[in-house]
Every structure is written in C-alpha cells, then in structure tokens.
Amino acid sequence: MSAIQPPAERIWWKQPLDRVEGTWIVIAFAWCLVMFFMMPYWHVYGKQNLSNEAYRSSPEAFLAKAQAMVDKHTVRTVTDQQIPVVHPVPGSDVYLVARLWSFWPVLELEEGQTYRLHIMSTDWLHGFSLQPENINIQIHPGYEHVVTMTPTKEGTYSIICNEYCGINHHTMATKLYVVKPKKG
Amino acid sequence: MAVNRNFRTCPSTGLVYHEPAEKLIRWNAVAGVVSLLVGGVLALLVTLTRWPAVKLLPPDWFYLVLTAHGLDMLVFWIIFFEIAVLYFAASTLLKCRLATPKVAWVAFWLMIVGAITNNIAVFKGDSSVMFTSYVPMGAHPLFYLGLILFAVGALIACFVFFGTLVVGKAEKTYNGSVPLVTFGAVTAAIIAVFTIAAGAIILIPTFLWSVGLVSHIDSLMYRTVWWAFGHSSQQINVAAHVSVWYAIAAIVFGAKPMSEKVSRAAFVLYILFLQLASAHHLLADPGLTSNWKIFNTSYAMYLAVLASMVHGLTVPGAIEVAQRQKGFNKGLFEWLRKAPWGNPCFSGMFMSLIGFGFLGGISGVMMGTEQLNLIIHNTIYVPGHFHATVVVGTTLAFMALTYFLIPTLFRRELMFPGMAKWQTYIYGLGMMGFSVFMMGAGTLGVPRRHWDMAFSGALMPHEFPGTAYLMMGLMAVSGVLATVGGAMYLINTVGSVFFGRKIQTPDFKRVPVREGMAPPPVPAVPAPAGHGTIGMGGFVAPGTFVLAMVFLTSFVLYYFVNWKYLSTVWPLQ
Numbered sequence: 001m002s003a004i005q006p007p008a009e010r011i012w013w014k015q016p017l018d019r020v021e022g023t024w025i026v027i028a029f030a031w032c033l034v035m036f037f038m039m040p041y042w043h044v045y046g047k048q049n050l051s052n053e054a055y056r057s058s059p060e061a062f063l064a065k066a067q068a069m070v071d072k073h074t075v076r077t078v079t080d081q082q083i084p085v086v087h088p089v090p091g092s093d094v095y096l097v098a099r100l101w102s103f104w105p106v107l108e109l110e111e112g113q114t115y116r117l118h119i120m121s122t123d124w125l126h127g128f129s130l131q132p133e134n135i136n137i138q139i140h141p142g143y144e145h146v147v148t149m150t151p152t153k154e155g156t157y158s159i160i161c162n163e164y165c166g167i168n169h170h171t172m173a174t175k176l177y178v179v180k181p182k183k184g
Numbered sequence: 185m186a187v188n189r190n191f192r193t194c195p196s197t198g199l200v201y202h203e204p205a206e207k208l209i210r211w212n213a214v215a216g217v218v219s220l221l222v223g224g225v226l227a228l229l230v231t232l233t234r235w236p237a238v239k240l241l242p243p244d245w246f247y248l249v250l251t252a253h254g255l256d257m258l259v260f261w262i263i264f265f266e267i268a269v270l271y272f273a274a275s276t277l278l279k280c281r282l283a284t285p286k287v288a289w290v291a292f293w294l295m296i297v298g299a300i301t302n303n304i305a306v307f308k309g310d311s312s313v314m315f316t317s318y319v320p321m322g323a324h325p326l327f328y329l330g331l332i333l334f335a336v337g338a339l340i341a342c343f344v345f346f347g348t349l350v351v352g353k354a355e356k357t358y359n360g361s362v363p364l365v366t367f368g369a370v371t372a373a374i375i376a377v378f379t380i381a382a383g384a385i386i387l388i389p390t391f392l393w394s395v396g397l398v399s400h401i402d403s404l405m406y407r408t409v410w411w412a413f414g415h416s417s418q419q420i421n422v423a424a425h426v427s428v429w430y431a432i433a434a435i436v437f438g439a440k441p442m443s444e445k446v447s448r449a450a451f452v453l454y455i456l457f458l459q460l461a462s463a464h465h466l467l468a469d470p471g472l473t474s475n476w477k478i479f480n481t482s483y484a485m486y487l488a489v490l491a492s493m494v495h496g497l498t499v500p501g502a503i504e505v506a507q508r509q510k511g512f513n514k515g516l517f518e519w520l521r522k523a524p525w526g527n528p529c530f531s532g533m534f535m536s537l538i539g540f541g542f543l544g545g546i547s548g549v550m551m552g553t554e555q556l557n558l559i560i561h562n563t564i565y566v567p568g569h570f571h572a573t574v575v576v577g578t579t580l581a582f583m584a585l586t587y588f589l590i591p592t593l594f595r596r597e598l599m600f601p602g603m604a605k606w607q608t609y610i611y612g613l614g615m616m617g618f619s620v621f622m623m624g625a626g627t628l629g630v631p632r633r634h635w636d637m638a639f640s641g642a643l644m645p646h647e648f649p650g651t652a653y654l655m656m657g658l659m660a661v662s663g664v665l666a667t668v669g670g671a672m673y674l675i676n677t678v679g680s681v682f683f684g685r686k687i688q689t690p691d692f693k694r695v696p697v698r699e700g701m702a703p704p705p706v707p708a709v710p711a712p713a714g715h716g717t718i719g720m721g722g723f724v725a726p727g728t729f730v731l732a733m734v735f736l737t738s739f740v741l742y743y744f745v746n747w748k749y750l751s752t753v754w755p756l757q
Contacts, residue, residue, distance in 0.1 A: 002363075002434035002438050002439060002440045003363060003364040003365050003430040003431060003433065003434040003439065003440060003441050003447075003502070004277050004363050004364075004365050004430075004431055004434045004435065005277075005363050005434075006358050006359055006360045006361055006362060006363050007360060007361055007363075007364075007444050008440075010359075010360045010361075012360075012361065012443075012444040012445065013444070013445045015443050015444065015445065016443075017443055017445075017446065018442050018443060018501075018723075018724050018725070019722050019723055019724075020442075020497070020501060020719075020723040020724055020725050020726070020728070020729050021442055021443060021446050021494075021497065021498065021501070023723075023729070024493070024494070024497045024729065024732055025446070025490075025494060027736065028490050028493040028494065028736070029490055031736065031739070031740070032486035032487070032489055032490050033486075035482070035486055035489075035549065035553070035743065036478075036482045036486055038553070038747070039478045039482065039553060039554045039555065040478065042554075042555050042747075043474060046555065046750075046751065047751070047755040047756075048555055048558060048750050048751065048753055048754075048755060048756050049474070049554075049555055049756060049757060050467070050468065050474075050554075050555070050558055050756060051756065051757055052472075052473050052474055054470035054471045078644070079643045079644065080643075081643060083643070102643075106644075123320070124318075124320050124321050125318050125320075125321070125403055127561075127562050127631070129562065129563070129629065129631060130754075131629045131646050131648075132628075132629060132649070133753050133754055134559050134563070134627070134628070134629040134753065135558055135559065135753055135754060135756070136468055136557075136558060136559065136560065136561035136562050136563060137468045137558070137561070138466075138468045138469045138470070138561065138562070140403045140404055140469065140470060140471075141320065141403055142402070142403065143403075143404060143469075143470040143471050144470075145470035145471075147756055147757075148756065148757040149754055149755070149756055150754055150755040150756075151754055152754055152755070158644070158645075158646030158647075160631060160639070160646050161631075162561075162562040162563065162631035162632065162634070163318075163562055163633075164247070164314050164633040164634075165321070166247075166321065167243055167244055167247070168243075168641075169243075169247075169633075169634060169635065170243065170634055170635045170636040170639055170640070170641075170642070171639060171640075171641045171642040171643075172642070173639050173642045173643075173644055173645055173646050174643075174644050175644050
C-alpha cells in the first residue's frame with residue numbers, strides 16, 4: 001500500500017488525479033514557462049547579456065595586441081612594479097590579459113562610454129570578477145572573449161580572479177578606474 | 185553453483201533481507217560513513233580557514249584540504265551510501281535475492297581502492313586541483329586513476345542493481361509494478377550510468393594527458409564534458425534523496441503516494457531533462473551561444489524543476505493524507521503539528537525537504553538563469569547553493585534514513601536516542617545557516633575557493649565591505665554548529681553499529697525461500713476514486729497546498745529581486 005510496497009492497484013495509472021496535485025502542476029508549469037521566457041525577453045529588452053563573441057587565439061597573438069594598446073595609450077604607471085595604466089579611446093578594442101597571478105594592464109575607462117573588452121588567459125583558467133559591481137565571467141586560455149561593456153559611474157573598481165588558479169590565487173587582483181569623460 | 189537464498193525477516197518492520205545483500209548494504213553504508221568522517225574533519229578545517237577572524241590553515245594546506253573535502257563528501261560518502269540504497273531498494277523492497285553478490289563485492293573493493301588512491305594523491309600535496317580538476321591545471325596521475333577505478337566500481341554496482349530487478353521479475357517475488365521507492369532508485373541508477381559514461385569520456389583522456397600520452401586538452405571542452413559528469417552526479421543525489429523522502433514518509437506514516445502516476449512521471453522527467461542542467465556551469469564561458477545556454481539551462485523549459493516542484497508537493501501531501509486519514513483532520517496544519525517531531529527519521533527528512541526546496545532549489549534556478557548567472561558565477565553563492573542541495577537535501581535525508589536502518593539492518597539499538605533527537609535539528613539548522621550566509625556573502629561578491637578575502641600580499645587588493653566579513657563570520661559559526669551536528673551523527677551511528685545493544689529475536693533463523701515467493705496475485709481491484717472525505721474545499725491536502733503557495737511566492741519574489749539587481753549593473757552585450 002505504501003511507497004515501499006508495490007502499488008496495491010495493478011492499474012494504478014487509472015487512479016484519478018487529486019485536485020490538489022492537478023492544480024499545483026498547472027501553477028508550477030506556468031511559472032516554469034515564465035522563467036523560460038524571461039531569458040529570451042532579457043535578450044531583447046534587457047541591457048545585461050553576456051556576449052557570444054569569442055575567437056580562438058594564442059597567448060603570443062593576444063599579448064601582441066595587448067602590447068600594442070599599451071604602447072599607444074599608457075597614461076601613467078601604478079605600484080612598485082610600474083604596471084601601465086591604459087586610457088583607451090572610447091568605443092575601441094581594449095585588451096586585458098589574465099595570467100598567473102595578475103591581470104595586465106590596468107585599465108582606465110570613461111563613464112558612459114562603451115568599450116569592446118577582450119579578455120583571455122595565457123595559461124590556466126581564471127575568473128573576471130568586477131567588484132563591487134559583481135559581474136563575473138570565466139576566462140579561458142585560447143578563447144578571446146569580447147565583452148561590450150559600458151561603465152555607468154566613475155570610481156575605482158577592482159577586478160579579482162574568482163577561478164581557483166593555484167597557490168597565489170588570492171593575490172590575483174587589479175584595479176579598474178572609471179573617470180568622467182574629458183571635456184572637449 | 186549454489187545460490188544463497190537465505191533470507192531473514194526483520195521482526196519490527198517486516199522487511200525481508202537477503203543474506204549477501206544485507207552484508208553488502210552494511211559495508212557500503214559503513215564505507216560511506218567513514219568517508220563522511222574524513223570529509224567532516226576536513227569540512228571543519230575549511231570553515232575555520234574561511235572564517236576571517238580565525239584563518240587557520242596556510243594557503244597550500246587550505247587548497248589541499250578543500251580538494252579532499254569536496255571529493256570525500258560529494259563523491260565517496262554520497263555514492264557509497266547510494267549504492268547501499270540501491271541494493272536496499274532492489275533486494276529488500278522486492279524481497280528478492282541480490283544478483284551476483286560476488287560481482288557486487290568486486291564493485292565494492294574497486295570503489296574502496298579508487299577512493300583510497302585518490303585520497304593518497306591529494307594528500308601527497310601535488311593534486312590540489314579542487315573537485316573539478318579543470319585543465320590545464322594538472323594533478324598527479326593517481327588522482328584521475330583513483331576516480332576512474334571508483335567510477336568503474338560504481339558502474340558495476342549499478343548493473344548489479346539492474347540485474348536484481350531482472351531476478352525479481354523473473355522469480356516473481358512481487359506482484360504488479362515495483363514500489364515507488366524502487367522506481368526512484370531506478371531513476372537514480374539510470375542517471376548514474378549516463379553520469380559515469382560522461383566521467384569516463386573526460387577523465388580517461390585527462391589521465392592519459394597527465395602521464396604524457398595526450399598532448400593537449402581544451403579547457404572549454406573539458407568543462408563542458410566534465411560537468412555532464414559533475415552536475416549529473418548531483419542529479420543522482422536528487423533522485424536518490426527524493427526516493428528516501430518517499431521511503432521515510434512510508435516508513436514513519438505508512439504514507440502512500442497521492443497518486444502513483446504523478447510521482448512516477450516526475451521521476452521520468454528527471455531522466456529526460458536533468459542532464460541538460462550541466463550547462464549551468466558554462467553560462468559565463470566564451471564560445472557557446474545563447475540559444476544553447478537557454479535551452480540547456482532551462483532543462484528544455486524547466487521540466488526538471490517542475491518535477492522537483494511536484495515531488496515537493498506530493499511527498500508532504502502523502503504525509504498529510506496519511507495523517508488526516510488517521511484522524512488529524514482539523515484545520516490546515518493539525519497533521520503537521522501532530523507529526524512525530526521527536527523522531528529523527530521524520531525531522532531529518534522534513535528539514536531536508538524544506539531546505540532543499542526553499543534554499544537549494546530556488547538558489548539553483550537563480551544561478552541557472554543565463555543572465556542572472558553573471559552576478560553569481562564563481563562567487564561563494566555557488567557553494568551556498570550546493571550545500572543546501574547536497575548537504576541539507578541529500579546528506580540530511582541519508583542521515584534520517586540511517587536512524588531507521590540501524591535497528592532493522594544492523595539489528596542494534598541506538599546508543600544515544602536522546603542525542604539523535606537533537607542531531608537532525610542541530611545539523612539541519614547549522615547547515616541551513618551556513619548556506620544562507622554563503623549566499624549573502626556571494627551576493628556581495630566574495631569569491632569561492634579563495635584563501636583570503638583580504639588579498640594579503642596582493643599588489644592591488646580589493647576591499648570587501650564589512651557586511652561581507654560579517655556574513656563570512658556568521659557562515660563559519662553556522663558551519664561549526666553543523667560540524668557539531670555531524671559529529672553527533674557519527675558518534676551515534678558508529679557507536680550503535682559497533683557497541684549498541686544487540687536486538688535479539690527469539691528463535692531467529694534465516695529462512696531459505698522458495699523461488700516464486702510472492703503471494704498469489706490479488707484479483708485486480710477497481711482503481712479507487714480518490715481519498716474520501718478528508719481535507720477541505722475539495723483538496724485532500726490543503727495544508728501542503730498552502731505551504732506550496734508560500735514556496736512559490738518566495739520563489740517568484742526572489743527571482744524578480746535578482747533581475748532587479750541585475751538591471752543595476754553595467755550594461756553588457
């Protein structure tokens with residue numbers, strides 16, 4: 001009679017549904033449909049969708065592109081290690097290299113401007129976690145991911161690695177500066 | 185070759201145990217509990233290290249211990265116990281001899297050797313690659329080899345289970361269809377076969393890569409296939425612990441499923457759709473299209489979520505119907521108030537149900553929504569979610585079942601019955617707090633698998649707000665509480681199994697049973713029209729329905745709160 005015994009009725013599938021079960025299935029299924037359609041809806045009407053644009057690349061090719069950007073747009077350096085701070089042209093392609101255990105270079109972006117941010121790892125898996133916005137993206141070696149991003153408010157943000165990448169994982173963090181657009 | 189057909193009947197429960205099956209169920213359960221003991225000690229070390237005020241271990245030890253904790257708990261404890269559940273659901277519930285006990289022992293020893301090999305690799309110190317062992321970070325070859333051996337053993341055990349079903353059918357040990365709990369176990373075993381196949385597809389090449397025979401493994405391919413193994417293995421747990429819920433409802437209340445067809449159909453939805461959920465883990469990855477992500481992570485339209493929501497209603501609903509039929513028919517909740525809250529078997533199961541649904545289920549759907557994943561991926565919200573599903577859901581359900589198994593399977597009295605009453609509450613509430621505070625910290629961006637949220641030694645550290653530190657502190661306090669609850673379980677089970685008072689039955693002897701032992705089939709009864717006059721407003725289980733609506737309301741609110749939060753972050757395309 002119970003759930004640990006064979007069903008008492010040989011033709012158990014003919015037992016009619018209780019109203020409570022039927023009602024709940026209908027309600028639950030309707031909610032599942034709402035949740036399903038929320039995702040395509042947000043692609044059309046929402047502003048936060050992760051880009052599907054990605055390219056195969058190699059560490060050498062990616063580093064060369066990042067180096068070219070650094071050579072052209074470095075405005076100053078930070079920390080004892082003289083890490084370049086790059087202020088790229090709004091709307092342009094921006095490169096961020098993730099590697100054991102740092103991000104390179106440091107970016108300075110303008111508020112309200114849109115950038116094509118290319119991120120890739122040159123060794124293991126890493127994480128792109130923009131704080132305190134809390135935007136989190138996986139970084140793969142060999143996959144150059146192009147994310148179009150629009151900073152909305154000036155300030156100093158952090159990018160931390162949130163994919164475990166070995167013993168110094170906890171030191172892998174950098175800054176991202178967002179400044180007001182230059183006048184004129 | 186003579187087949188051992190010795191059975192014994194448990195005097196208190198009437199369950200029938202086949203002698204070789206009984207021994208295998210015991211040993212698999214014991215191996216599981218030993219893994220739980222090791223994993224539990226490691227759990228305490230992890231918690232005390234992530235407690236910002238304590239920070240017990242140095243980073244190398246932290247990552248080692250975290251790797252071992254994940255494997256010992258999520259793989260070895262749970263799968264050993266699940267194999268015990270499978271044998272129980274086939275041999276004991278069908279009153280049937282276990283197929284090929286010798287092969288089942290081969291499976292058991294393969295799993296033991298695999299688990300030990302894997303642990304050795306981790307504790308040697310050169311395999312701190314986490315449970316997920318993402319390439320290109322490499323572990324010692326023994327790490328993968330241990331997992332492969334364990335998986336082969338588990339696969340063999342699944343086939344022993346299927347073989348037992350065939351034996352039961354052939355020898356007509358039962359009439360009609362298999363019990364619902366056995367049906368759920370079949371679901372779990374089918375998902376397990378898929379899971380282990382996916383595991384073989386990814387772990388064998390990775391093993392070959394670790395010994396230098398394969399030159400390159402693509403990181404995205406690895407994550408895609410690995411999660412077909414990693415996430416699906418959690419679906420085995422879901423199917424297994426839902427079966428355990430039904431079993432406990434039947435054992436404690438004599439509850440019968442509200443309708444067999446709804447519960448069974450929900451299990452079938454698991455088989456058809458759960459595997460797609462592995463795509464959850466790839467929502468923040470490059471190189472996959474949104475169409476692929478939406479189709480897969482919605483389990484092709486959330487049909488597996490629907491299945492869990494159905495079980496979430498039918499399990500307490502079955503209890504409510506059973507209680508109302510016993511006369512607790514007043515008002516909405518008399519059935520629940522008069523439930524045996526002092527019986528750890530019931531209290532553990534009910535907390536498992538609530539915690540799995542409210543905390544694990546809702547948070548899982550958040551993480552699995554393509555865009556919402558952006559504000560959750562790889563934060564400590566993720567372990568918050570899966571501690572609610574796997575620990576509050578699966579582990580607590582298994583603990584509750586243990587309190588039933590000790591007298592009937594091990595034939596020992598519980599050593600500390602008073603402690604058992606409290607254990608499920610301390611463990612359950614500790615774990616629920618642990619999960620909730622992790623989710624809180626994750627919402628504030630605290631990363632998972634991270635030794636130091638203060639980034640000591642970093643050139644440009646990030647400063648988390650004070651609330652994040654508070655959340656992590658509260659998480660650790662709850663984690664310590666849960667460890668106390670876990671220790672109470674271990675002391676009680678190990679103590680009872682080895683030193684508990686033996687339950688003696690006069691004139692006990694094992695009975696060789698003839699083939700075809702089922703009583704002659706009863707003439708087919710016309711299908712009953714329903715559940716009679718219990719309940720209110722045409723609902724047989726109105727209390728459960730109200731609980732379900734409370735659940736749905738929190739689900740809907742929390743879902744849209746998260747979309748609101750997402751809409752405030754930087755626009756991305």
